[in-house]
Amino acid sequence: MQRNLFDQYAGKMMAICRRYSKDRMEAEDMLQIGFVKVFEKIDQLKDKSLENWMKKIFINTCLTQWQKNKSSLIVLVESPIETNTNEADGLQKLQAKDLFELIELLPVGAKVIFNLFAVEGYQHGEIASMLNISESASRAQLSRARLLLKERLRKHI
Secondary structure, three states: OHHHHHHHHHHHHHHHHHHOOOOHHHHHHHHHHHHHHHHHHHHHOOOOOHHHHHHHHHHHHHHHHHHHHOOOOOOOOOOOOOOOHHHHHHHHOOOHHHHHHHHHOOOHHHHHHHHHHHHOOOOHHHHHHHHOOOHHHHHHHHHHHHHHHHHHHHHHO
16 A cells, blocks of 8 residues: 555655755655655544645655754845736746746745745745744745746746
């Protein structure tokens, strides 16, 4: 059963790990740690959705690993950027893989908070609790991530 579970979900869980890692090797480590936790806690599954349950385990595993490796979150102030119609046209041509590559280039703290907020759907209060930071630090990092993404999107399109 363990092999089938791994084969079925490794790709999806690796995608989560890549969102929170600095490189593929770190993501592979997170993947292995996450699956060990899944296999250790499989009896706690009960009536929950297997994939959602696993996703939470992997997100928590990634955050734990990230916190072990981080030195500190650097909070930067938001600076608004205006867009024009040419940029909006270019954004329509942007593919998901291009956006993923741009997100990968974000500083680690901004990338983690961007993924938790924009991809996973957590709110700033939840993020603050998960990372042991203030809600304002979470908001500032998200603003910084958006600012950097806008700047990189301008260069990309």
